[in-house]
Amino acid sequence: MDINFRGTLLKTKTPQRIPGASLITSVEDLPAVLAASLSAEERALIQKLKTSPLPLAVTTHFASLAAPERDDPIRRQFIPDPLEEADDPFALDDPLGEERYRAASRLVHQYRDRALLLAGGSCAGFCRYCFRRIRMNAAFISSAELEPVLAYLESSPGIREILVSGGDPLTACDGKLEELFGKLRNRRPDILIRLCSRVPVTYPKRLSCQTIDLLRRYRPLRVVTHINHVKELSPDARTVLASLVETGIPVHVQTVLLKGINDNAETLALLFRECLNLGLSPYYLFQLDLAPGAAHFRVPLKKGLALYRELERQISGLALPVYAVDLPGGGGKIRLSENAIAVEENGAFLLKGHDGMLWKYPIE
Numbered sequence: 001m002d003i004n005f006r007g008t009l010l011k012t013k014t015p016q017r018i019p020g021a022s023l024i025t026s027v028e029d030l031p032a033v034l035a036a037s038l039s040a041e042e043r044a045l046i047q048k049l050k051t052s053p054l055p056l057a058v059t060t061h062f063a064s065l066a067a068p069e070r071d072d073p074i075r076r077q078f079i080p081d082p083l084e085e086a087d088d089p090f091a092l093d094d095p096l097g098e099e100r101y102r103a104a105s106r107l108v109h110q111y112r113d114r115a116l117l118l119a120g121g122s123c124a125g126f127c128r129y130c131f132r133r134i135r136m137n138a139a140f141i142s143s144a145e146l147e148p149v150l151a152y153l154e155s156s157p158g159i160r161e162i163l164v165s166g167g168d169p170l171t172a173c174d175g176k177l178e179e180l181f182g183k184l185r186n187r188r189p190d191i192l193i194r195l196c197s198r199v200p201v202t203y204p205k206r207l208s209c210q211t212i213d214l215l216r217r218y219r220p221l222r223v224v225t226h227i228n229h230v231k232e233l234s235p236d237a238r239t240v241l242a243s244l245v246e247t248g249i250p251v252h253v254q255t256v257l258l259k260g261i262n263d264n265a266e267t268l269a270l271l272f273r274e275c276l277n278l279g280l281s282p283y284y285l286f287q288l289d290l291a292p293g294a295a296h297f298r299v300p301l302k303k304g305l306a307l308y309r310e311l312e313r314q315i316s317g318l319a320l321p322v323y324a325v326d327l328p329g330g331g332g333k334i335r336l337s338e339n340a341i342a343v344e345e346n347g348a349f350l351l352k353g354h355d356g357m358l359w360k361y362p363i364e
């Protein structure tokens with residue numbers, strides 16, 4: 001079955017297809033053991049979410065890694081949980097405040113020497129804690145949308161790095177990627193391309209030899225992927241990650257700290273050591289963004305800090321990512337430490353941003 005998403009919030013409703021992907025969007029298509037493991041509440045929620053911005057969506061590959069137990073670290077990442085419907089007074093529709101730094105319809109320029117291209121396209125599965133859910137299902141960037149981005153990059157030589165994110169840019173076909181990278185290179189031969197994609201673990205077969213060769217030709221290019229648990233490192237995922245590295249494409253790993261999935265030092269140590277052995281660099285461990293419907297994944301900040309201290313004692317500096325948070329509402333990324341907390345006030349911490357301003361993050 002090919003995927004065919006229905007975007008509900010966005011104007012652009014071109015159905016997105018991942019070349020060759022089998023994407024599961026209904027209970028009947030889940031592996032039988034998983035379908036049988038669903039509670040009545042989970043089934044009802046999956047039905048209800050069909051017309052929401054973030055319906056059930058998972059690749060057959062990722063679903064095959066899940067065990068039927070409710071607390072399985074893979075299952076929890078894509079099976080909707082009735083707790084998503086709980087009210088969260090801290091939730092923000094645009095948790096990173098990306099709208100504040102919009103330089104073009106598809107470009108976010110928040111940090112001096114790097115900018116973020118929202119290339120669009122769908123994702124190879126929907127993470128239940130997604131912070132960019134309101135933008136999911138935008139069509140892949142068109143030539144007309146790319147032009148102002150290229151003009152901005154050309155007139156801003158201070159920007160030395162372009163993050164290509166989405167959705168997931170690797171849900172586009174090679175032809176579209178080639179066109180995008182070709183135009184970027186043509187206008188800015190010097191720029192470093194940072195390709196942000198979860199495809200290496202959610203749909204590793206997408207990274208064929210041809211695709212990896214395509215990426216190689218647009219170096220300097222680095223891949224930043226997203227891995228939360230060692231179970232995601234399937235044999236196929238290990239193979240493509242290793243070929244990227246062998247091809248001369250450095251791979252960095254971002255991990256989201258998720259309650260009940262990876263919120264203990266042993267689980268994270270195992271993941272980061274395994275990444276290191278595969279030649280990947282653990283980059284960020286993120287405190288959860290305040291997306292609506294994700295509060296049940298939030299690890300209290302104080303617990304996160306204690307866990308990170310423990311991790312520092314357990315693993316090599318090479319395996320240790322930076323513990324960070326994107327300050328809710330647009331304060332930017334900061335490194336988390338006890339010193340980041342300015343005060344505690346009405347159920348929230350006030351965290352110090354780089355500009356000295358204070359930003360609210362919940363205590364629990």
Ligand SMILES: *Cc1c(COP(=O)(O)O)cnc(C)c1O
Nearest residue numbers: 096108110111114115116163333
């Ligand atoms: C995270 C992010 C970056 C990259 O920041 P690094 O600290 O270099 O990883 C760039 N732009 C935006 C808008 C971001 O959110």
